[in-house]
Amino acid sequence: METKTKKCSHCKKEIDAMATRCPHCQGKMYVWTKEKKIVAVILAVIVFMIFSSGLFSSDKTTTTTTQPPAKTISPEELAKWKITPAGKLCEKHPTWKKEDCDRLVDERIWIGMTYEMLIYLNGKPDSANPSNYGNGIKYQYCWHDNTPSCYYDTNNDGIIDSYN
Numbered sequence: 148m149e150t151k152t153k154k155c156s157h158c159k160k161e162i163d164a165m166a167t168r169c170p171h172c173q174g175k176m177y178v179w180t181k182e183k184k185i186v187a188v189i190l191a192v193i194v195f196m197i198f199s200s201g202l203f204s205s206d207k208t209t210t211t212t213t214q215p216p217a218k219t220i221s222p223e224e225l226a227k228w229k230i231t232p233a234g235k236l237c238e239k240h241p242t243w244k245k246e247d248c249d250r251l252v253d254e255r256i257w258i259g260m261t262y263e264m265l266i267y268l269n270g271k272p273d274s275a276n277p278s279n280y281g282n283g284i285k286y287q288y289c290w291h292d293n294t295p296s297c298y299y300d301t302n303n304d305g306i307i308d309s310y311n
């Protein structure tokens with residue numbers, strides 16, 4: 148029976164294929180054992196996963212923040228909502244969102260609502276003044292009988308940025 152041989156990587160002499168140490172020069176052989184092969188495959192898989200996850204590719208932006216899916220309502224629900232006061236309000240103001248109309252019907256105020264929405268809630272303001280406190284013009288709308296009474300549009304975009 149013929150025994151398999153390999154060349155010693157150090158002295159180039161023929162040695163047993165399974166030898167881990169060369170009998171001629173005592174040089175250590177690197178042998179691919181089953182275990183080493185498994186480790187190599189695992190490492191290759193890990194490397195592949197890292198690369199395919201886009202960790203090193205610049206064109207893929209890894210978005211770690213998962214946004215909650217937008218609330219969707221069925222056409223039946225929407226039809227029902229359209230005949231509510233909020234639905235009717237939104238029909239009159241197509242640019243307003245459903246949640247805006249819901250809040251307005253509840254007579255709620257919030258940062259980010261528009262001046263137009265405020266007028267809907269409170270009517271025309273008792274005073275609407277541009278004021279400049281040194282950091283640009285900001286609009287102040289006040290309703291004397293309301294609390295909060297004054298609302299501010301600091302960047303003139305028609306959206307309420309603060310109130311007091």
Ligand SMILES: [Zn+2]
Nearest residue numbers: 155158169172
């Ligand atoms: Zn050798």
